[in-house]
Amino acid sequence: MKSKSLSFYLAAGFVLVLMAGALFADWLAPYAPQEEARNHSYHPPTPVHFRDKEGHFSLKPFVYATQPSYDAYLRRLYPEDVSTKYFLQFGWPKLVSVDEPGRFYLLGTDSRGRDLFSRILYGARLSLSMALLGAGLAGMMGLLAGSVSGYFGGKVDALLMRLAEFFIMIPGLYLLLALRSALPPELGSKQVYGLIVAVLGLIGWGSVARVIRGMVFTIRERDFILAAKVLGRSDSEILIRHIFPHTLSYLTIVISISVPGYILGEAALSLLGLGIQEPDVSWGNLLTESLAIAHLRFHPWITAPAIFIMATSLCFNRLGDLLKDRSGKS
Amino acid sequence: MKKIFEIQKLELGYRIGKQIVKAVGPVDFDMAEGECLGLIGESGAGKSTLALEILGLLQWKAGLRISGDLRLYISRNEMAYIPQDPHAALDPLFSIGDQLREMARDSSRVEKVLEKVRLPLDKIGLKSYPHELSGGMKQRVLIAMALLRQPKLIVADEPTSSLDVTLQAEIMGLFREIQRSGIAFLLVTHQVPLTKNFCQRAIFMRSGAVVEQGLLPEVFKNPKEAYTKTLIESVPRLCLDP
Amino acid sequence: MKEDLWGDHDILFQLSGVSKSYRIRQGIFERGKEFNAVDHVNLILRCGQCYGLVGESGSGKTTLAGLLAGFIEPTDGIITFQNDLLRKILKRDPLRFRRKVQMVFQNPYLSLEPRWPVRKILDEGIRDLGAGDRNMRIEKALGLVGLPLPYLKRKPQELSGGERQRVAIARALVMEPEFLILDEPTSQLDVSIQAQIVALLKQLQASLQVGLLFISHDLALVSQIAEELLVFNQGKLVEQGSKRSVILSPASPYTRRLLDSIPEWP
Numbered sequence: 001m002k003s004k005s006l007s008f009y010l011a012a013g014f015v016l017v018l019m020a021g022a023l024f025a026d027w028l029a030p031y032a033p034q035e036e037a038r039n040h041s042y043h044p045p046t047p048v049h050f051r052d053k054e055g056h057f058s059l060k061p062f063v064y065a066t067q068p069s070y071d072a073y074l075r076r077l078y079p080e081d082v083s084t085k086y087f088l089q090f091g092w093p094k095l096v097s098v099d100e101p102g103r104f105y106l107l108g109t110d111s112r113g114r115d116l117f118s119r120i121l122y123g124a125r126l127s128l129s130m131a132l133l134g135a136g137l138a139g140m141m142g143l144l145a146g147s148v149s150g151y152f153g154g155k156v157d158a159l160l161m162r163l164a165e166f167f168i169m170i171p172g173l174y175l176l177l178a179l180r181s182a183l184p185p186e187l188g189s190k191q192v193y194g195l196i197v198a199v200l201g202l203i204g205w206g207s208v209a210r211v212i213r214g215m216v217f218t219i220r221e222r223d224f225i226l227a228a229k230v231l232g233r234s235d236s237e238i239l240i241r242h243i244f245p246h247t248l249s250y251l252t253i254v255i256s257i258s259v260p261g262y263i264l265g266e267a268a269l270s271l272l273g274l275g276i277q278e279p280d281v282s283w284g285n286l287l288t289e290s291l292a293i294a295h296l297r298f299h300p301w302i303t304a305p306a307i308f309i310m311a312t313s314l315c316f317n318r319l320g321d322l323l324k325d326r327s328g329k330s
Numbered sequence: 331m332k333k334i335f336e337i338q339k340l341e342l343g344y345r346i347g348k349q350i351v352k353a354v355g356p357v358d359f360d361m362a363e364g365e366c367l368g369l370i371g372e373s374g375a376g377k378s379t380l381a382l383e384i385l386g387l388l389q390w391k392a393g394l395r396i397s398g399d400l401r402l403y404i405s406r407n408e409m410a411y412i413p414q415d416p417h418a419a420l421d422p423l424f425s426i427g428d429q430l431r432e433m434a435r436d437s438s439r440v441e442k443v444l445e446k447v448r449l450p451l452d453k454i455g456l457k458s459y460p461h462e463l464s465g466g467m468k469q470r471v472l473i474a475m476a477l478l479r480q481p482k483l484i485v486a487d488e489p490t491s492s493l494d495v496t497l498q499a500e501i502m503g504l505f506r507e508i509q510r511s512g513i514a515f516l517l518v519t520h521q522v523p524l525t526k527n528f529c530q531r532a533i534f535m536r537s538g539a540v541v542e543q544g545l546l547p548e549v550f551k552n553p554k555e556a557y558t559k560t561l562i563e564s565v566p567r568l569c570l571d572p
Numbered sequence: 573m574k575e576d577l578w579g580d581h582d583i584l585f586q587l588s589g590v591s592k593s594y595r596i597r598q599g600i601f602e603r604g605k606e607f608n609a610v611d612h613v614n615l616i617l618r619c620g621q622c623y624g625l626v627g628e629s630g631s632g633k634t635t636l637a638g639l640l641a642g643f644i645e646p647t648d649g650i651i652t653f654q655n656d657l658l659r660k661i662l663k664r665d666p667l668r669f670r671r672k673v674q675m676v677f678q679n680p681y682l683s684l685e686p687r688w689p690v691r692k693i694l695d696e697g698i699r700d701l702g703a704g705d706r707n708m709r710i711e712k713a714l715g716l717v718g719l720p721l722p723y724l725k726r727k728p729q730e731l732s733g734g735e736r737q738r739v740a741i742a743r744a745l746v747m748e749p750e751f752l753i754l755d756e757p758t759s760q761l762d763v764s765i766q767a768q769i770v771a772l773l774k775q776l777q778a779s780l781q782v783g784l785l786f787i788s789h790d791l792a793l794v795s796q797i798a799e800e801l802l803v804f805n806q807g808k809l810v811e812q813g814s815k816r817s818v819i820l821s822p823a824s825p826y827t828r829r830l831l832d833s834i835p836e837w838p
Contacts, residue, residue, distance in 0.1 A: 231697035232670035
């Protein structure tokens with residue numbers, strides 16, 4: 001039991017830190033997402049030192065400036081210039097900053113010399129919010145449909161469930177692609193955002209509706225529901241005051257577990273160039289550069305957004321699992 | 331008179347999370363061979379816990395003995411158990427014939443025992459499955475399974491509470507017949523009237539402690555403790571006045 | 573408690589040839605057998621009377637309770653309430669019926685919303701009334717069932733079985749009904765608590781002049797409170813009459829069997 005709580009706090013902690021990171025990206029990110037440094041194209045993560053060449057220890061961490069150069073095979077190298085130390089500064093207006101020409105690339109840079117870590121933080125804003133909104137939308141729609149279906153039964157139930165099955169049947173990615181291609185390519189990023197959230201919601205509500213319907217079937221036979229009927233309460237009152245609260249625990253779990261799917265959905269779209277476009281940043285379009293094998297071989301830090309996607313998905317899954325275990329007991 | 335078991339200062343409990351919650355004790359009483367003893371109490375009194383410990387089954391229900399002594403003068407093989415819910419006690423995947431043969435040391439006795447419990451073999455064959463039987467028939471199968479072990483002690487835990495009232499009388503009649511053949515009976519129940527004309531002695535329990543014990547029907551006529559008195563008076567009697 | 577313009581023994585419910593049948597599905601392709609939970613029942617219930625309904629499991633007594641309370645619709649036959657078709661009353665003016673007929677359910681652990689405080693539970697039926705009226709009714713009902721005011725803040729999870737059942741009775745009383753249907757109200761409770769609840773019901777019946785239908789499988793228990801007995805077997809009403817006549821000279825062999833199975837007591 002103890003380790004379960006530990007997992008929960010770790011997972012919840014990571015998600016909260018990530019959300020805080022996205023929210024406070026202006027402070028946490030060392031560089032602006034579009035800030036380019038063409039002379040630092042594909043710069044590896046900057047090593048941070050506490051001890052200099054002579055072996056002097058310093059409490060304050062520092063970095064060296066780097067000189068772009070090439071090796072025999074025309075691959076880029078960034079050897080450090082140990083003549084000057086540039087100390088890292090903490091506080092305001094940026095959490096970590098360093099004087100020029102010192103640079104603090106936590107996760108390296110991309111082809112245009114843009115700091116990957118900063119872009120990941122800013123990208124979290126779009127990726128996380130879209131996933132949460134999409135999951136939330138699917139959850140709400142599924143809750144409504146499933147509750148009405150399970151409570152009233154009969155023809156209403158049959159109709160709603162066939163509709164839900166239809167949407168479950170459609171492969172989500174292709175629906176997204178189809179809708180995207182049906183609309184003009186120069187769609188503003190706000191509209192693309194809205195479109196993705198709406199479609200994610202449309203794909204997801206079906207499975208939520210089915211499970212909620214099953215839950216409502218069992219709940220509606222319970223004596224406290226019959227008592228409410230005998231007391232003269234209308235169906236809508238019973239749905240809102242009794243049935244919804246009982247389905248809430250399931251809903252939080254299902255939203256938790258489905259978030260990774262939506263993150264991946266957005267990532268897939270943006271990766272293919274059909275989702276969030278430049279100059280906006282999302283985890284999906286950050287990965288477009290990593291599609292080429294050469295980049296993976298020589299600049300592996302380019303795949304860092306994938307690690308973030310994995311870690312976030314894992315944490316949401318874990319949270320959902322743990323919530324499910326806990327709700328089973330109470 | 332030979333004894334079946336002796337209980338001295340027995341304390342039983344359940345493990346909940348990290349703590350051990352005491353359910354019974356300390357309790358002292360004995361049981362003699364051939365005797366019919368009633369263990370009476372309301373829900374949570376600890377009577378089922380005690381019965382399970384006598385049978386050696388308490389550990390399977392996440393219970394344990396905290397302290398005290400249970401001295402057995404017969405082996406556990408000579409004990410049989412009739413559980414409360416007949417619907418849950420039979421394995422739905424096997425025929426009742428299979429399950430009965432599993433209990434018997436030699437399968438020739440199976441049909442004789444089924445006759446004794448008055449299970450209509452012409453309607454319900456050995457090849458039938460539990461779901462084809464009614465609650466009362468299932469209970470008879472369970473009684474047959476108990477008898478097949480040729481026990482010296484039968485422990486019956488609320489044997490009629492999931493059955494209809496009309497069946498209750500028949501099952502109790504069956505128990506009386508069995509008891510007459512010399513088998514000792516420990517009847518665990520919350521329904522006080524069942525012990526009348528059946529048990530020779532009764533032990534009343536409440537919240538894990540023995541409140542009163544005595545011979546029947548004396549205890550019913552003159553209960554010493556207030557709780558026993560309340561219990562006896564709460565039994566609904568057929569009332570003709572408006 | 574109510575203005576009774578027509579005298580004490582007027583007809584409240586009348587059931588004529590009422591049946592409720594269900595179809596049990598046997599498999600995916602079979603249509604399944606039909607069985608009658610309630611089978612062509614003819615019954616009259618009058619105001620202010622105390623009825624006891626006895627039946628074993630599967631006898632249809634809970635289905636009958638549902639038919640009378642209006643949440644189960646009959647598949648055959650007619651149910652009238654105060655000489656109007658119940659079906660019509662429920663469609664046109666359901667609250668009028670609900671204010672007069674209330675129900676207490678069997679399982680006190682399932683008939684109350686576990687996370688609602690008692691005040692909210694008692695308030696549920698009278699939400700359309702003014703605040704002052706509601707408070708008065710709630711406190712009065714709580715007093716009638718013998719629970720102190722601080723219980724209003726507690727939740728069912730914190731209460732014992734007997735206390736929960738009292739809350740369930742109070743919830744019904746808050747509506748100021750003329751008739752109470754109680755479906756095995758004590759079968760989930762300990763024997764000593766059972767006696768208390770029965771005593772409470774008798775007291776309520778006497779002081780409030782409310783009619784009762786007490787449903788149980790325990791004939792002895794029912795006889796403690798009922799004036800008229802109804803005996804059900806497999807959906808059919810096999811016997812009906814005053815308590816003395818049914819117990820002393822039962823007409824139906826099934827009633828005789830029920831009487832015989834009562835264990836000797838004291």
